[in-house]
Amino acid sequence: GAVVSQHPSWVICKSGTSVKIECRSLDFQATTMFWYRQFPKQSLMLMATSNEGSKATYEQGVEKDKFLINHASLTLSTLTVTSAHPEDSSFYICSASWGQLDGNQPQHFGDGTRLSIL
Amino acid sequence: EDQVTQSPEALRLQEGESSSLNCSYTVSGLRGLFWYRQDPGKGPEFLFTLYSAGEEKEKERLKATLTKKESFLHITAPKPEDSATYLCAVKGYSSASKIIFGSGTRLSIRP
Numbered sequence: 001g002a003v004v005s006q007h008p009s010w011v012i013c014k015s016g017t018s019v020k021i022e023c024r025s026l027d028f029q030a031t032t033m034f035w036y037r038q039f040p041k042q043s044l045m046l047m048a049t050s051n052e053g054s055k056a057t058y059e060q061g062v063e064k065d066k067f068l069i070n071h072a073s074l075t076l077s078t079l080t081v082t083s084a085h086p087e088d089s090s091f092y093i094c095s096a097s098w099g100q101l102d103g104n105q106p107q108h109f110g111d112g113t114r115l116s117i118l
Numbered sequence: 119e120d121q122v123t124q125s126p127e128a129l130r131l132q133e134g135e136s137s138s139l140n141c142s143y144t145v146s147g148l149r150g151l152f153w154y155r156q157d158p159g160k161g162p163e164f165l166f167t168l169y170s171a172g173e174e175k176e177k178e179r180l181k182a183t184l185t186k187k188e189s190f191l192h193i194t195a196p197k198p199e200d201s202a203t204y205l206c207a208v209k210g211y212s213s214a215s216k217i218i219f220g221s222g223t224r225l226s227i228r229p
Binding site: 041042046093097108109114 | 149150152159160161163169205215220222224
């Protein structure tokens with residue numbers, strides 16, 4: 001149980017392109033979804049937290065207009081990297097959790113999206 | 119501010135050589151401590167949640183323990199397929215929905 005699917009797993013595109021990444025909870029309803037960025041050999045850096053039907057909460061230093069997050073349903077959240085540039089190249093990972101926002105449930109992660117901007 | 123420190127940064131073991139990974143944490147009231155395994159190019163895979171000091175959980179060759187200041191992930195008679203990065207994370211009462219990750223321990227098991 002607790003399966004999170006992330007798509008696509010790998011994207012290569014030209015500078016200036018917008019890229020959308022999907023994150024789906026397959027066997028549970030995710031009250032909260034999270035988006036992380038991970039650089040090589042480093043730990044996960046939280047970008048934003050999203051709750052179904054409300055605006056995402058972004059971490060300090062993360063540009064809201066660059067990284068658009070939509071959490072349209074209890075099973076789907078999307079991250080759109082707008083006008084992507086080479087410095088946006090990274091490994092993006094989503095996670096999902098159920099229960100209360102301030103509860104103690106673990107997060108379950110997708111398999112990540114490798115984004116390469118040429 | 120909640121903090122998580124993992125040690126060692128990297129650990130190389132011979133197959134069958136048992137060892138432990140350490141996760142030291144500082145948190146204003148612990149809601150939960152989580153262990154994850156991450157393989158290269160993949161997202162973290164959930165292993166355990168520990169909620170209170172003295173709690174222990176086991177899964178195959180892995181056993182996680184918790185005190186008020188640290189957690190250990192004990193690996194008994196590891197196999198090459200146990201090679202991965204192991205991440206520790208905590209959720210405190212002050213952090214709302216966020217969990218704070220450590221930097222991980224890269225474990226390599228030689229056949």
